[in-house]
Amino acid sequence: MKFTLKIWRQETPQSSGKFVSYPIDSITGDMSFLEMLDMLNVELVRKGEPAVEFEHDCREGICGSCSLTINGCPHGPDTGTATCQLHMRRFKDGETLYIEPWRARAFPVIKDLV
Ligand code: FES
Known part of the structure; x- marks a missing residue:
C-alpha cells in the first residue's frame, strides 16, 4: 500500500507549524x-532529515498517549x-x-505531533 502523509511539523511550542507532505509506500495492511x-x-533519518516526533508508550491500547488526530478524528x-x-x-x-497533534489548551503542542 502507498499513502500521501500530510504531517503537522512544528519545531517548538512558540513556532508556527505547517503540514508537510511525505509520500510513503511498501506499507502492509497489518x-x-x-x-x-x-x-x-x-x-x-536515513536521508538526514529530522524524524517526526510523536507520543506513545504501551502500544497496546492501554495508556492513551498515542493521541494523534487522523483526518480530523482523534485516534x-x-x-x-x-x-x-x-x-x-x-485505509484505502x-x-x-x-496527521496532526491532538489540540487542547491544556496540552499545548511541544513539537510536531507531541
Ligand atoms: S501507546 Fe498506549 S494506548 Fe497507544
Whole structure:
C-alpha cells in the first residue's frame, strides 16, 4: 500500500507549524499506524532529515498517549480504538492522510505531533 502523509511539523511550542507532505509506500495492511510512522522516520533519518516526533508508550491500547488526530478524528476513524491499535488496512491504498497533534489548551503542542 502507498499513502500521501500530510504531517503537522512544528519545531517548538512558540513556532508556527505547517503540514508537510511525505509520500510513503511498501506499507502492509497489518502494520499499525505507529509502525507506519516508525517506517517513515527510519527513511527520514536515513536521508538526514529530522524524524517526526510523536507520543506513545504501551502500544497496546492501554495508556492513551498515542493521541494523534487522523483526518480530523482523534485516534483515527475507529470508535474506541487507540492509534497504536489502528491498522493500515483500515485505509484505502493511495489515500491522503492528514496527521496532526491532538489540540487542547491544556496540552499545548511541544513539537510536531507531541
Ligand atoms: S501507546 Fe498506549 S494506548 Fe497507544
